[in-house]
Amino acid sequence: MTGKIITVAQQKGGSGKTTLAAHLAVAGLGKKKTRVAILDVDPQGSLGEWFEAREMALGEEKTGLTFRTASGWGARREARSLARDFDYVIIDTPPKTDTDSRPAIEAADLVCIPIQPTHIDLWATDGTLSIAAKEDKIALLIMNRVPPRASLTAEIEAAMHEMNSRAAKARLGNRTAFAKSMGTGRTVLETMPSGKAAEEVAALAKEVFSQAGR
Numbered sequence: 001m002t003g004k005i006i007t008v009a010q011q012k013g014g015s016g017k018t019t020l021a022a023h024l025a026v027a028g029l030g031k032k033k034t035r036v037a038i039l040d041v042d043p044q045g046s047l048g049e050w051f052e053a054r055e056m057a058l059g060e061e062k063t064g065l066t067f068r069t070a071s072g073w074g075a076r077r078e079a080r081s082l083a084r085d086f087d088y089v090i091i092d093t094p095p096k097t098d099t100d101s102r103p104a105i106e107a108a109d110l111v112c113i114p115i116q117p118t119h120i121d122l123w124a125t126d127g128t129l130s131i132a133a134k135e136d137k138i139a140l141l142i143m144n145r146v147p148p149r150a151s152l153t154a155e156i157e158a159a160m161h162e163m164n165s166r167a168a169k170a171r172l173g174n175r176t177a178f179a180k181s182m183g184t185g186r187t188v189l190e191t192m193p194s195g196k197a198a199e200e201v202a203a204l205a206k207e208v209f210s211q212a213g214r
Contacts, residue, residue, distance in 0.1 A: 003035075003083040004212040006090050007108035009131075012124030013095040015114045016144045018046040019178050021092040024112070026187040027205030028088045029064045037066040037086040041075040041104050042094040053185030076103035088209075098131065106135050110212040114144040115160070117153040122160070129165055140211055142204065143171035166211070170204035173197065 008021045021038065028036040040047040051067045066086065070078040075091065082089045091108070093101045105111055111132045115121045125141065132139040141160050146153055160167045172178070173196070181191040188197040 003085075003087045003089055004109045004209075005079050005083050005107050006088060006110050006112060006208065006212050007079075007093060007104045008091065008112045008114065009093045009101050009105055009128050010113050010115070010121075010124065011095055011101075011127040012121055015095075015116060015121060015124075016172075016178075017095075017114055018042070018050065018092050019182055020112065020114050020142065020144060020172070021047055021090050022050055022182060023178075023187045023189065023201045024205055024208060025065055025088070025090045026189050027201055028090070028209065030189070030202075030205075031087075031209070034088065035066075035086040036064070036088045036090065037068065037082045039075065039079055039082065039089060039091045039104075040067070040069045041071060041100055042092055043071070043100075044094065045069075047092040050182055050185055053183070055185070057185040072100055073103045075100070076107040079104065079107040088212075098127070101128070102131055102135075105131050105137060108132075108137050110208065111137050111139045112142055112208060113139055113165075114142050115156070116145045117143060117147070117156040119156070119159075122156055125163075129163070132165075138211065139165045140208065141165055141167045142208075143168070145174040146171050147174045168204060168207050170200065170207050172200050172204060 091104045177197040
């Protein structure tokens, strides 16, 4: 059985794509005997830097993940190749450029689009949703970096549901624990497994993997 490819994409920079990709990958490891690969197609290489930090912290043989890079149209070929050997392939994409993001979206079984609760972030989803629709791919909007008790959050959430796309019920809060864990090559599932952030990730991952169909 071919593994599922989950592409994290958003044309607006600073949306938290890399953090989301890393956390989904580690969450995937929590499933019994699951093999997970991560693919970085962002020239900035943030996911690669996180993985290197993970190797230093845990040891090269104990990361639990396989890491690859690709660029442009090579992303589609690399993702599909990895899916033959892994249960999940999580792809981190660059912002803005359709040329680099489109092949990763074309290969995807599910496209995850992180959105911070602002109108600017919401508007920025149009390009990614358009590509996903043209490629007949399922897109899942995910509320990310959600501040506590913000009235704008409800407004953005309502607007998300009016768009022609699915919106995740689970959301990730605006918590320093996420950035802190990423800086050590880990995720909150490993640094604070009993914390609220880990609870949010677990709920979101369950929803994402269910939508991906495996």
